[in-house]
Amino acid sequence: MTTPSQTVGPFFSLGLPFESGPFAVTADTPGAFWLRGVVLDGAGEPVPDALIETWQADPAGRFDHPDDPRGAVATPGFRGFARCPTDTAGRYAIRTVRPGPVPGAGGAPQAPHIAVSVLARGLLDRLVTRIYFPDEEANAADPVLARVDPVRRPTLVAKETADGYAFDITLQGDHETVFFTF
């Protein structure tokens, strides 16, 4: 009996972006890096009116949230949430840190990951994906990656760059990013 989803439409920048939105962490946070990417449509064209949101654990794998069974911990400078609209070239950029491993369903540990929501004109529901890190040993045992066709798994793994990581999102087509439902 939930209220259904509708598209965010082309004009959300009127209400949703805010100045500190792209910063999941403050600039002085140790280990802070830039997570950058391009959102592409089924024709390979950049999507200039998408909104990217991220949510993640802190470097210790904890959440500042009352439902974390280990207790909510606030880490100074760490919000864990970021929001960034894409620019005219379909690009977004979020400043964050690498999260720690977190408990998954059934208590099995999950490799460090960042949860991503993609909203855009033409998306009637939000899309959800995950960013994993390259050269992370824990990826091999991650229960979520294990559910994904190995051929498509690379769409969930960021690439290292000069100032952080790159994670492109392809909404449709040959290299379509894996999107989740839960």
Next chain:
Amino acid sequence: MPELELPAPYRRDVEGEGPSLVWPGYGSTRLRGPRQPLVLLPQGLTELTGPVLGERDLGPLDNDLTRQHDGEPQGERIEVFGRVLDGDGRPVRDTLVEVWQTNAAGRYLHAGDQHPAPLDPHFTGAGRTMTDSEGRYRFVTVKPGAYPWRNHHNAWRPAHIHFSLFGRAFTQRLVTQMYFPNDPLFDQDPIFNSIRDPAARNRMVAAFDLDATTPEWSLAYRWDIVLRGRDATPMEED
């Protein structure tokens, strides 16, 4: 890592009550809706928690879209109010609600909106508020207008207010639109009709509430928003 007991998961949406990602009537879905099946993700702590966005970011007039400028906007003054609940009827308290909309003439204050209707120097069309301890929210605004959008011949969007909600967990995040009752434009709108189940579709339509109007001042619309509930009753909160 020691094994932890996770909070109860949130219930999945009922099949067919949500929109299809590729919906031919809505042209923009054709190149943007994913074609591969979604992968089922068991809810872990990342999904069972979510950003706690707070009061600290809000200004006192953020929920009154008629008082954000020196003068008053044109249009029919309305209050939009209701509760944010989860699927078990429990209030979702202290959660951020964001809205944006056209002005009374059906024009967004956005460079991309080329509809030749007038802008209103006294209306931006964006608001934010937090729900209270009972899950209640309230906005004061003007009734938005319908506008043409070129999706198909003579396509018009029914008047609507965009809503963005976080709820308590990443799984509860919802972006949707609130519609006004008995809008004659419903039948031709593929976005509204992307929700195929009529009962689910009607949950996006506010109710006119005469008792909530302010005499000699404003009309009122009541709209409750229902986010996902949980599989089992979790431990009593707080």
